[in-house]
Amino acid sequence: MDLHLDLSGSRGHRDEIYRQIRAAVLDGRLRDGDVLPPTRELAHQLAVSRTTVTAAYERLTAEGFLTGRVGAGTYVRSGAAPRPVEPSGSAEGVQPRPEWTAVPAPPPPFTDPPEFDFRAGVPDVRLFPFDTWRRLTAQILRSSQAERLTYGEPQGDPRLREELARHLAVSRNVRVSPDQLVISSGAQQTIDLIARVLLRPGDLAAVEDPGYPPPRLLLGTLGVRVAPVPVDDDGIVVDAIPPHTRLVYVTPSHQYPLGVAMSPSRRRALLDWAEDSGAVVVEDDYDTEFRYSGRPLEPLHSLDSHGRVIYVGSFSKVLLPALRLGYLAAPPALAQAIVKAKYLADWHSPTIEQAVIAEYLAEGGFARHVRRMRGIYRARHDLLLDGLRAEFGDLLEPVPAAAGLHLSASSDVDLRGFARRAVSAGVRLYSLADFSVAARRHGLLFGYGAIADDRIGPGLARLRGLFDDLAA
Ligand SMILES: Cc1ncc(COP(=O)(O)O)c(C=O)c1O
Numbered sequence: 001m002d003l004h005l006d007l008s009g010s011r012g013h014r015d016e017i018y019r020q021i022r023a024a025v026l027d028g029r030l031r032d033g034d035v036l037p038p039t040r041e042l043a044h045q046l047a048v049s050r051t052t053v054t055a056a057y058e059r060l061t062a063e064g065f066l067t068g069r070v071g072a073g074t075y076v077r078s079g080a081a082p083r084p085v086e087p088s089g090s091a092e093g094v095q096p097r098p099e100w101t102a103v104p105a106p107p108p109p110f111t112d113p114p115e116f117d118f119r120a121g122v123p124d125v126r127l128f129p130f131d132t133w134r135r136l137t138a139q140i141l142r143s144s145q146a147e148r149l150t151y152g153e154p155q156g157d158p159r160l161r162e163e164l165a166r167h168l169a170v171s172r173n174v175r176v177s178p179d180q181l182v183i184s185s186g187a188q189q190t191i192d193l194i195a196r197v198l199l200r201p202g203d204l205a206a207v208e209d210p211g212y213p214p215p216r217l218l219l220g221t222l223g224v225r226v227a228p229v230p231v232d233d234d235g236i237v238v239d240a241i242p243p244h245t246r247l248v249y250v251t252p253s254h255q256y257p258l259g260v261a262m263s264p265s266r267r268r269a270l271l272d273w274a275e276d277s278g279a280v281v282v283e284d285d286y287d288t289e290f291r292y293s294g295r296p297l298e299p300l301h302s303l304d305s306h307g308r309v310i311y312v313g314s315f316s317k318v319l320l321p322a323l324r325l326g327y328l329a330a331p332p333a334l335a336q337a338i339v340k341a342k343y344l345a346d347w348h349s350p351t352i353e354q355a356v357i358a359e360y361l362a363e364g365g366f367a368r369h370v371r372r373m374r375g376i377y378r379a380r381h382d383l384l385l386d387g388l389r390a391e392f393g394d395l396l397e398p399v400p401a402a403a404g405l406h407l408s409a410s411s412d413v414d415l416r417g418f419a420r421r422a423v424s425a426g427v428r429l430y431s432l433a434d435f436s437v438a439a440r441r442h443g444l445l446f447g448y449g450a451i452a453d454d455r456i457g458p459g460l461a462r463l464r465g466l467f468d469d470l471a472a
Contacts, residue, residue, distance in 0.1 A: 156183025235262030259401030
């Protein structure tokens, strides 16, 4: 392992090397078994004689901090458990802009699955097509020219954009050329890229209330003023969008978190409003692939004849959130500006995974996987709906949803405290009110992507028991 030693200003190099390595072992920076650089290499790096380094190593070995065998290297010997590193710098150091203090900390990593896992927006990763993915990855790595393994196109793998354009045209009637598509780090990044090229600090944007929090929070950090706009059974209330709004972010297929689909008349009204006010509509179609009933409604993108809609999609729900791959489709001139923003943000998204998805789409595996998962999620949706009616008919009113990976249920009762108690009791779900800004929608939100069929009933029974205990 490389070892950073600072000999500037020290007079006795041998003692200093000894002292700094000893300190690194004692404070846990160096762990038992770590290999130290060979004496010749360290001497060269520090511009001291090899004898100096050898003397320091010998003293550390004699004191039991190091062990070494000729030809096998020098290792750290430490009985001490590694200690967490203290944060460097003082509390009064450089501070972020105040906008960032309003942003909550990111959610903790999903390491230990809860006993009953009703997390929202998470697919069943156990059913990911691992074998196909391994085969396609091996194929891509074998056939990859060096170009693909250095820096790729900021706009995204050309073949993926071609396949995706075809897929979107067939499956969603979203007709775009590959030049209009930009591959991003998840749908999440598209909001950042779009805002950067379209909005200035002080501009007004509108989001659904209740709604998906990250876009609202992100826009706020860019100095954009964000208006929460109520949602009813038909989707966002267009008449409530404030004048001078430049951009509105919506989830028409499966409103997040309520689950309602935006009605055809509301879609028309939103597009008319965008046309009249010269605004942009961001259509987040994040989990539209999982539609269980009814005819799919036309996306805003295909109803729009004035180029006012930016269409956003994600591979997180169909494949894996960990891939961090999503995309947007924008009018041509805008797409080119967004490509520049993508380049400046992170150059491009991972190329090997993009090539794998392109191949998966091309050979038809993607469409087969969507069909298979749709059947599995439909069964979970129905189990959850039946279970909610049976266990919570008196308390919760499920909100009809024809698509997606989550179901919400309204209530007249404030269930925020109950949802927190449920989480501590091993039932991971959400309170609807936590997604609201001004609208106080009470109720619960259940994801059914991650939970196995046979855990849904027992999870709801646990929840009911908990509720009755609290009410007693
Ligand atoms: C409404 C909505 N949009 C976007 C995303 C994020 O998608 P991605 O993982 O592609 O960034 C989510 C994730 O749950 C979501 O619920």
